[in-house]
Amino acid sequence: MLCQLNISHRYKSINFDLRKKKISLLIFHYTETNDLAEAIKLLTAKKRKVSCHYLIDTNGLIYNLVDESKRAWHAGESMWKRSKDINSRSIGIEIVYPGEFVRKKYKKKQIESLIKLSLYLKKKYKILNQNILGHSDIAPKRKIDPGIFFPWEVLNKSSIGLWTKKRLDNSDLNKESIKLFLKNLQKLGYPYLKINNNINFNKSVIENFHRHHLPYMVKSKPNGTSLNKTIDLLKKSID
Numbered sequence: 122m123l124c125q126l127n128i129s130h131r132y133k134s135i136n137f138d139l140r141k142k143k144i145s146l147l148i149f150h151y152t153e154t155n156d157l158a159e160a161i162k163l164l165t166a167k168k169r170k171v172s173c174h175y176l177i178d179t180n181g182l183i184y185n186l187v188d189e190s191k192r193a194w195h196a197g198e199s200m201w202k203r204s205k206d207i208n209s210r211s212i213g214i215e216i217v218y219p220g221e222f223v224r225k226k227y228k229k230k231q232i233e234s235l236i237k238l239s240l241y242l243k244k245k246y247k248i249l250n251q252n253i254l255g256h257s258d259i260a261p262k263r264k265i266d267p268g269i270f271f272p273w274e275v276l277n278k279s280s281i282g283l284w285t286k287k288r289l290d291n292s293d294l295n296k297e298s299i300k301l302f303l304k305n306l307q308k309l310g311y312p313y314l315k316i317n318n319n320i321n322f323n324k325s326v327i328e329n330f331h332r333h334h335l336p337y338m339v340k341s342k343p344n345g346t347s348l349n350k351t352i353d354l355l356k357k358s359i360d
């Protein structure tokens with residue numbers, strides 16, 4: 122059962138336009154700001170041309186900045202499963218958080234609110250778990266948010282997003298298995314990949330796959346554990 126959602130309409134952003142597609146994705150971000158005031162300033166300034174639908178403060182309060190029916194500007198140059206214009210296809214949620222480099226946990230109250238809001242949106246727009254993503258998944262060459270401390274596993278326990286237990290295999294990947302690994306990433310939806318046996322060319326995408334699904338491996342070369350993860354995630358994807 123959904124608990125009641127408390128949403129504030131105190132602040133609004135003028136940075137939006139018309140949606141051209143049906144809503145099918147939910148995208149999580151961090152603000153990379155120290156507090157709410159700084160985030161509001163950023164997400165409402167005409168000059169910056171950025172916004173999101175929802176913003177969650179450190180105390181768990183949820184602010185609606187752009188109406189869900191409108192196209193907020195949070196995704197930028199991005200893609201998923203060969204689809205572009207992610208802004209038209211998604212609801213964007215920003216969380217007040219200073220950034221991965223600060224190495225801080227997200228606040229418990231923020232995550233509780235994020236779970237409530239995500240469940241509400243998932244049900245309302247029939248969003249599939251495999252379409253609940255981080256900015257780093259859809260823009261892997263430019264972005265790292267919501268970062269390695271984002272609790273994907275906790276969210277999955279509330280039926281939000283895809284998650285599988287890791288199957289450890291620390292062996293290196295040979296050329297063929299690197300190709301298979303990259304193909305699997307592409308099937309999952311990761312963009313900007315070149316399917317060859319070149320890890321370096323695809324480095325930022327691999328790093329962001331790890332950041333989401335195997336955060337302890339974010340700076341490591343992909344190995345058997347990484348490949349196993351793609352296989353298990355694909356089994357859980359609906360299409």
Ligand SMILES: [Zn+2]
Nearest residue numbers: 150151256266
């Ligand atoms: Zn972002």
